[in-house]
Amino acid sequence: xxxxxxSPRHKVTETGTPVTLRCHQTENHRYMYWYRQDPxxxxxxxxxxxxxxxxDKGEVSDGYSVSRSxxxxxxxxxxxxxxxxxxxxxxxxxxxxxSYNEQFFGPGTxxxxx
Amino acid sequence: xxxxxQNSGPLSVPxxxxxxxxxxxxxxxxxxxxxxxxxxxxxxxxIMSIYSNGDKEDGRFxxxxxxxxxxxxxxxRDSQPSDSATYLCSGGGNKLTFGTGTQxxxxx
Numbered sequence: 001x002x003x004x005x006x007s008p009r010h011k012v013t014e015t016g017t018p019v020t021l022r023c024h025q026t027e028n029h030r031y032m033y034w035y036r037q038d039p040x041x042x043x044x045x046x047x048x049x050x051x052x053x054x055x056d057k058g059e060v061s062d063g064y065s066v067s068r069s070x071x072x073x074x075x076x077x078x079x080x081x082x083x084x085x086x087x088x089x090x091x092x093x094x095x096x097x098x099s100y101n102e103q104f105f106g107p108g109t110x111x112x113x114x
Numbered sequence: 115x116x117x118x119x120q121n122s123g124p125l126s127v128p129x130x131x132x133x134x135x136x137x138x139x140x141x142x143x144x145x146x147x148x149x150x151x152x153x154x155x156x157x158x159x160x161i162m163s164i165y166s167n168g169d170k171e172d173g174r175f176x177x178x179x180x181x182x183x184x185x186x187x188x189x190x191r192d193s194q195p196s197d198s199a200t201y202l203c204s205g206g207g208n209k210l211t212f213g214t215g216t217q218x219x220x221x222x
Contacts, residue, residue: 043202090158103210105157
């Protein structure tokens with residue numbers, strides 16, 4: 001267990017409502033990532049963070065924002081949820097952002113937008 | 115073309131056989147590769163890392179990397195029903211990119 005928790009683990013919401021997912025780590029790793037996983041697409045990077053208040057976009061960042069006010073917490077916000085954002089969301093952590101650094105995943109959040 | 119490509123499967127092998135999973139990548143600057151195992155409804159779990167050409171063995175698992183041909187493979191010896199899962203290949207230069215995964219079924 002890499003010391004990563006995600007909350008909530010399951011959520012059902014309606015189109016147009018704001019949603020915030022939380023990732024919490026106890027490893028004190030500098031780098032944190034948010035992915036979504038959909039059938040046929042695999043894992044796709046949404047946003048990542050390389051330190052407190054330091055974040056950057058991934059390949060599917062539209063409609064999502066993130067914040068990191070503490071090393072241990074990385075929040076993903078859907079400002080106005082849409083049905084296309086129904087997915088499983090995984091948080092990951094690593095010691096570094098280069099491709100030499102292995103990533104470790106949290107348990108995931110299953111989000112359904114009706 | 116996706117940066118990392120895998121056959122989605124399913125790949126079915128009998129118990130005790132060798133399962134061979136393959137992955138190709140398009141980015142020649144990719145430096146390292148990882149194999150993750152993902153059980154249905156669970157998160158990806160890292161099982162192998164490989165950084166240089168050749169083979170790397172860990173128990174029943176062997177990862178093989180050929181940078182000239184741009185492919186990486188995972189061999190699972192003495193396959194067990196508990197190996198039935200989806201295997202994700204990832205690699206990259208500055209950022210990791212994941213394949214869509216190959217579903218492996220080990221049959222009794």
